[in-house]
Amino acid sequence: MSEQARARLGAALRAVWIMAAYLLVTSLFLLFAMVATPPSLGREPSPVARELFQSAGSAAALMLIAGRFRKKGAHLSEAAGFAPAGMDRKEAALLFAAGVGCGLALTALLGLLPLPAQWLEAYDVASASAFAGEGRIVAAALVVLFAPFCEELLFRGFLLRALMRGFSPTTSVVALSLVFGLMHAQPLWMAYAFLCGLLLGWLALLFDNLAAPMLLHAGINITMLPGIFLRENAQYARVASNPIALLLLLALGGGVALYVLAGQARDKQAARNGATGGPK
Secondary structure, three states: OOHHHHHHHHHHHHHHHHHHHHHHHHHHHHHHHHHHOOHHHOOOOOHHHHHHHHHHHHHHHHHHHHHHHHHOOOOHHHHOOOOHHHOOHHHHHHHHHHHHHHHHHHHHHHHHOOOOHHHHHHHHHHHHHHOOOOOHHHHHHHHHHHHHHHHHHHHHHHHHHHHOOOOOHHHHHHHHHHHHHHOOOOHHHHHHHHHHHHHHHHHHHHHOOOHHHHHHHHHHHHOOHHHHHOOOOHHHHHHHOOHHHHHHHHHHHHHHHHHHHHHHHHHHHHHHHHHOOOOO
16 A cells, blocks of 8 residues: 555544544434433423534534544644634634625525525425524524534544545545535535535635634624524515515625635735745
8 A cells, every 4th residue: 555545544534533423422412312301201302402412512522532632742723723812803803704794695695596495495494493492592602603613623623634634635625515514414504514614624724723714604604693583574584585685685795705705815825925935
């Protein structure tokens, strides 16, 4: 076996054990949620209870993975690229704004595309069920704040760095984006997550700091809130189904996202050229 093949095999096995550990621990926490409220009692865990148990499982799994790396002498900054202290406040604000722009543009695009009615219905049902009940404020907070941290730490952190030890950055980002999409289960969510995964992976490589995709991810997720809390509002429903309003939202959100991300890419490239004495 060649050295390159050994490196790829090692990288793939490392990524597999990280993913397996994460899925195993989170599944155990969800199983505990089901055992705590068995169907025989005539009830099942509420959406917010499932979110809380899943979030606790995610946190426990990531702590386990981080602890394994720490034993080998690799802390979060090395094993996952997480270095929030290295993020400039202005950059952080711009990336969050770009995430909001991306989320608005994707939401508008979803409403404009001629998608099959059954896809949209399944998407609406899945979205509504995830935030049903009295605990939707807690569920929304978990999705907006906690999920971006955990998902980025896993996918664009531990897994991306593990795969890049044997594969090119582009191959690693695309492969993880596919897995990231598949984990969202519902077809439209899968497509949405795959596209976001590509963007978040590119951002992680551009900044070499996991804080950047975390901020963008949080900005994207926060655009879900109007749909969660205003779903039954008639005025919101009229605006959300108005093609002109959706086109304006697509132009505004997409314009903000493109402006910020293109500027960040240009600044990072200029900084690298300056550090190496100019373009090669």
